[in-house]
Amino acid sequence: MTSVSNRPRVAVVGGGWAGCAAALTLAEAGAAVTLFEAARTLGGRARTVELDGQRLDNGQHILLGAYRHALRLTERVHPAGTQSGLWRLPLVLDQPPDFRLACPHLPAPLHLLAGILGARGLGWRDKLAAARWARAALGTAETPEEQTVSELTCGQPQKLRAMLWHPLCVAALNTPPEIASARVFLDVIRGAFGGSARASDLLLPQRELSALFPEPAAARVIELGGEIRLASRVTGLAASRHGVTLSTRDETSTYSHVILAVAPQHLPALAAQVAALEPAGRAVARYRYQPIATAYLQYDPDFALAGPMLALANGPAQFAFDRGRSHGQRGLLALVASAATNLPADWLDRAEAQLRRIADPGPARWRKRIVEKQATYSCVPDMVRPPVHTPHPRIFLAGDYTAGPYPATLESATWSGVQSASSLLETL
Numbered sequence: 487m488t489s490v491s492n493r494p495r496v497a498v499v500g501g502g503w504a505g506c507a508a509a510l511t512l513a514e515a516g517a518a519v520t521l522f523e524a525a526r527t528l529g530g531r532a533r534t535v536e537l538d539g540q541r542l543d544n545g546q547h548i549l550l551g552a553y554r555h556a557l558r559l560t561e562r563v564h565p566a567g568t569q570s571g572l573w574r575l576p577l578v579l580d581q582p583p584d585f586r587l588a589c590p591h592l593p594a595p596l597h598l599l600a601g602i603l604g605a606r607g608l609g610w611r612d613k614l615a616a617a618r619w620a621r622a623a624l625g626t627a628e629t630p631e632e633q634t635v636s637e638l639t640c641g642q643p644q645k646l647r648a649m650l651w652h653p654l655c656v657a658a659l660n661t662p663p664e665i666a667s668a669r670v671f672l673d674v675i676r677g678a679f680g681g682s683a684r685a686s687d688l689l690l691p692q693r694e695l696s697a698l699f700p701e702p703a704a705a706r707v708i709e710l711g712g713e714i715r716l717a718s719r720v721t722g723l724a725a726s727r728h729g730v731t732l733s734t735r736d737e738t739s740t741y742s743h744v745i746l747a748v749a750p751q752h753l754p755a756l757a758a759q760v761a762a763l764e765p766a767g768r769a770v771a772r773y774r775y776q777p778i779a780t781a782y783l784q785y786d787p788d789f790a791l792a793g794p795m796l797a798l799a800n801g802p803a804q805f806a807f808d809r810g811r812s813h814g815q816r817g818l819l820a821l822v823a824s825a826a827t828n829l830p831a832d833w834l835d836r837a838e839a840q841l842r843r844i845a846d847p848g849p850a851r852w853r854k855r856i857v858e859k860q861a862t863y864s865c866v867p868d869m870v871r872p873p874v875h876t877p878h879p880r881i882f883l884a885g886d887y888t889a890g891p892y893p894a895t896l897e898s899a900t901w902s903g904v905q906s907a908s909s910l911l912e913t914l
């Protein structure tokens with residue numbers, strides 16, 4: 487941990503996973519931290535929501551064993567001896583009745599090879615093609631920056647693209663394969679399958695998202711003397727050589743340093759106020775976004791899916807999650823439609839019809855939907871992702887969009903938050 491002799495007064499703007507990771511890192515290093523969050527809840531795009539008295543998430547999330555920073559931080563903020571709230575499962579992609587791939591706990595990449603060779607729903611020719619492709623993908627050092635995932639997988643049999651590579655692309659990058667960056671996709675594949683066997687594990691939250699990391703991180707910041715200001719949107723930003731002044735509706739204060747940990751869609755308005763931030767603001771203003779829609783369906787409490795997470799085919803939703811198994815919310819399912827542009831008006835009915843093809847849950851007691859229109863940026867080739875440090879020595883950036891190997895994920899957000907705080911501390 488970096489120690490701070492001359493105690494800086496740092497404002498963190500944004501209380502998503504990146505802002506909370508930055509605030510925690512700074513507070514633990516001895517900085518005086520004030521975190522401003524525009525909403526009434528911490529967590530940003532991975533937060534708890536209350537709908538008609540039900541405590542849900544704004545969208546079902548999954549993590550990979552390769553998400554080292556997100557996992558480490560989540561474990562660290564929960565007291566020793568308590569569960570971190572993440573349920574670790576070996577990777578299984580189960581799309582009943584057509585397809586099942588399960589990676590056993592063998593050394594990597596044997597576990598992937600064994601998973602592919604043992605997959606249900608693929609002929610031997612498909613299995614060999616998949617195994618050869620995976621081997622080449624794990625060994626390729628360079629990928630053309632402009633290549634898309636569709637182009638990358640064009641030599642693979644159609645069935646493999648449809649059942650394996652393209653669903654993985656949508657799940658990991660929330661971007662359709664026709665426009666998704668092959669380089670980032672391969673980085674995720676290598677991260678998950680190229681290291682330890684446990685890197686490909688799936689981790690399902692067992693707590694609501696705000697309680698998983700942002701709220702305990704904020705509690706720790708307060709314990710260390712910091713402040714968390716909810717419902718405090720920062721609208722004004724002015725910087726000099728000596729400090730950075732922030733304005734909200736209620737106050738104007740000057741800090742020695744600022745970390746802007748807002749979502750990329752909110753950066754340009756703040757960046758336009760400081761000349762040194764304009765290039766980053768302009769780069770990010772070019773991003774396009776992808777929605778994610780989540781349908782929550784409450785069935786009879788005795789109903790359970792055949793597994794905690796099943797893949798769905800031939801409709802708007804790609805996955806069904808059993809919240810009874812993960813959160814103790816018996817009979818509650820979450821159906822997720824990623825990269826959900828052009829969702830039909832009756833998508834919820836269609837998603838439920840997908841579920842009924844693989845299970846018989848009886849009539850739904852209630853149904854709720856949450857559509858996050860700007861869930862993540864489109865992870866396309868040639869994206870400009872700014873670094874965490876800016877040309878202004880007192881202003882830093884954090885968020886899932888800053889330069890890094892992974893797409894818009896909790897890993898990118900937390901890694902960026904830690905990196906941003908560490909870069910700031912190094913300047914002291």
Ligand SMILES: Cc1cc2nc3c(=O)[nH]c(=O)nc-3n(C[C@H](O)[C@H](O)[C@H](O)COP(=O)(O)OP(=O)(O)OC[C@H]3O[C@@H](n4cnc5c(N)ncnc54)[C@H](O)[C@@H]3O)c2cc1C
Pocket residue numbers: 499500501502503504505522523524525528529530531532544545546547548549718719720721747748749752778779780858860861862884885886887894895896897899
């Ligand atoms: C429905 C959905 C499903 C997803 N599924 C997954 C998944 O399965 N796995 C995964 O790893 N990732 C997933 N993601 C992506 C992941 O949630 C994001 O990458 C991550 O949460 C981004 O965190 P962040 O802190 O960078 O940004 P944000 O969460 O957007 O945080 C920015 C915060 O800044 C605040 N803010 C903005 N402007 C201001 C201002 N002027 N003043 C003060 N505060 C401000 C916002 O209110 C927000 O709380 C999903 C996202 C969504 C929406």
